[in-house]
Amino acid sequence: MTNASSSPAIDPTRLWASLTEISRFGATVRGGLDRLALGDHDRAARDYLVAQARHHGYDVIVDALGNIFITRAGARPDLTPVLLGSHLDSQPSGGRFDGTYGVIAGLEVLRALDDADVTTLRPVVLANWTNEEGARFSPSMLGSAVYAGRHDAGAALARSDADGATIGAELARIGYAGTGAGPARVHRSLELHIEQGPVLEDRGLDIGVVTGVYGIHWLDVVVRGRSGHAGTTPAGSRQDALVAASRIVLAVDELTAAEPELRATTGEVRVWPNSRNAIPGEVRLALDLRHPAEETLARVERALSEQVAEIAARSGVTATVTPVLSQPPTQFDGGTVALVREVAAERGYSATDLVSGAGHDSVHLAHVTRAGMIFIPCVGGVSHREDEDIRPEWALTGADVLLHATVRAAAEES
């Protein structure tokens, strides 16, 4: 800080009230959220955020992808800003805190700086990223990808939902097809988010210091056997693709025995002809493999391909393994990770390092700035569900770490 009348502090009542207020937009009867990107509820939540920003006198810029950038000025406008933020869109049956918590806590950080009459050296910018979830428009994390130069803006605006509505048209319809631009360069970025997993709550910890994000490999496995009559084909004459595919599903699950940090899932099974009295002739499996280390992912993928070939030979079928997505792991900036760790300790919170199994906008930001993330627990590790929940004291803890990490980052001269 360059100037402060008092030490800034999060107002827990105001933070929780804002979280409650913005949860109205897209609220479901079961306490969740249906706020798909660029729908009417997303517009209402955006309008709420922008109205809050204008009320407090912050500068509001919207870019071509509808990303919103809210700037609280610093003493040195020539210095690159500290960037906070997350996303206001949700899954169709999503929770109230995934993304929204990071945006509202960022707003509360700006208000806390106002209350304490703090002028930071660097500007602080709060972002709301468009279409993080990817539930309505694919791919996910699209607004931050375009901002970071990792996805073409024109191609992104042309992406359409299941009904053929494009991102460009929907942005224009809801009034968020902006002409501005986000900060050209950023000093550090900090994204506060719920963990979306059970580790922090299970271990009774306050804060997750996020060191990176798991790499993701998607594989399609196609198993081809021979379809036939369920009643007339004796056991020895069958080439049952589903029996072979089932052995592959088990092999995928067993990969984690040797690699405890690996997440290995067969999430989709499609069977042809999918008829009770026909032997399955073809099965397609959709696999999701995640690990913090790219070498491990590559090694696991090779080992699995060998196992699939062995299972196919043993089962009298053929099988192919095709990679369809390879997203390398993200390592967050060492300095930003250390900053979060130090601030959590200074503020007296228990914390552990975590690698995120879920993707976040910060994956893209890590390509253009010194990115980092802060996690708080969520009840039962539940997320992407209507019963996703956090406790008000957890909301306060995370916002407090975000506030003090922001103050420190915004005071750095280089």
Ligand SMILES: [Zn+2]
């Ligand atoms: Zn999220």
